[in-house]
Amino acid sequence: MKVLLCGELDAAEWATWRGALSAAAPQAEWLDLRQARQDPAAVQAAVVANPAPGSLQGLPGLRLIQSLWAGVDRLLSDATLPPQVPLARMVDPAMSEAMAETASWAVLTLHRDFQVYAAQQRRGEWRVWPQRRAGEVRVLVLGQGEMGRCVGSRLAALGYPVQGWRRDGQALAPRLAQADIVINLLPLTPQTRGLLAAPFFAALPRGAAVINLGRGAHVVDADLQAALDSGHLRHAVLDVFHTEPLAAGHPWWTHPLVTVLPHAAAQTDPRTAAAVAAANLLALQEGRPLAHLVARSRGY
Ligand code: GLV
Numbered sequence: 001m002k003v004l005l006c007g008e009l010d011a012a013e014w015a016t017w018r019g020a021l022s023a024a025a026p027q028a029e030w031l032d033l034r035q036a037r038q039d040p041a042a043v044q045a046a047v048v049a050n051p052a053p054g055s056l057q058g059l060p061g062l063r064l065i066q067s068l069w070a071g072v073d074r075l076l077s078d079a080t081l082p083p084q085v086p087l088a089r090m091v092d093p094a095m096s097e098a099m100a101e102t103a104s105w106a107v108l109t110l111h112r113d114f115q116v117y118a119a120q121q122r123r124g125e126w127r128v129w130p131q132r133r134a135g136e137v138r139v140l141v142l143g144q145g146e147m148g149r150c151v152g153s154r155l156a157a158l159g160y161p162v163q164g165w166r167r168d169g170q171a172l173a174p175r176l177a178q179a180d181i182v183i184n185l186l187p188l189t190p191q192t193r194g195l196l197a198a199p200f201f202a203a204l205p206r207g208a209a210v211i212n213l214g215r216g217a218h219v220v221d222a223d224l225q226a227a228l229d230s231g232h233l234r235h236a237v238l239d240v241f242h243t244e245p246l247a248a249g250h251p252w253w254t255h256p257l258v259t260v261l262p263h264a265a266a267q268t269d270p271r272t273a274a275a276v277a278a279a280n281l282l283a284l285q286e287g288r289p290l291a292h293l294v295a296r297s298r299g300y
Pocket of ligand 1: 069071266
């Protein structure tokens with residue numbers, strides 16, 4: 001089976017992925033975009049990491065697009081993506097574990113004021129703040145997919161009262177009113193774009209904190225900045241941004257109430273994700289049901 005491997009991968013990353021995928025799916029012949037273009041009809045599947053728009057056009061034999069990214073919003077925004085070809089997102093327990101580690105770090109940091117102590121250290125300031133218990137810090141996890149549920153159970157094990165919210169008709173504002181820390185793990189869809197805006201922040205209690213591990217476009221930056229600057233929100237931990245890399249000089253870099261991560265909360269790990277992709281390729285080859293398919297109408 002000929003499989004196209006393409007996307008935002010430099011030569012070293014392409015080689016790493018190819019090595020991991022070849023080991024996991026030895027029956028596949030891996031092609032780069034240039035090789036695929038030489039015999040487009042022979043390409044049966046594509047394994048992709050945010051490929052440039054248009055990359056998957058003109059491949060008439062394509063029967064599976066397997067994303068190496070968990071979020072497929074960038075893929076779905078490509079109007080040339082062949083509409084009839086099944087699209088699978090990356091669902092890898094190792095990635096959910098990594099997300100749970102990042103979420104645990106961020107919640108522990110905000111709960112115990114470690115970001116405040118880090119800022120105090122830079123000023124040479126010795127000052128101790130009241131110590132709350134985990135049981136006093138209510139956490140709300142937006143998004144109840146594999147990652148949201150893994151994050152929620154890890155935080156519950158650390159002693160936090162955790163609520164989950166999914167976009168299925170549950171009212172959000174009453175949940176926000178009960179949250180000291182809110183973690184966004186929603187997929188980016190037309191319905192969730194811009195959800196973290198002024199009314200969302202206003203619904204949170206004064207002194208709440210926000211952790212965005214979803215997509216930058218979930219947030220209306222000006223509204224978040226206003227909520228931080230007015231003192232309504234205590235802090236924001238942001239892993240994702242409207243434009244990545246975050247532009248030099250962007251206010252988030254130096255905002256005292258913002259912690260910036262370089263979209264590093266949960267990277268796809270070739271050591272485990274290659275096996276997930278390979279399992280779907282084998283299912284395709286053997287005519288078995290494909291896993292983790294995206295419902296295009298739903299957007300994830
Ligand atoms: C990372 O953001 C991913 O979608 O895999």
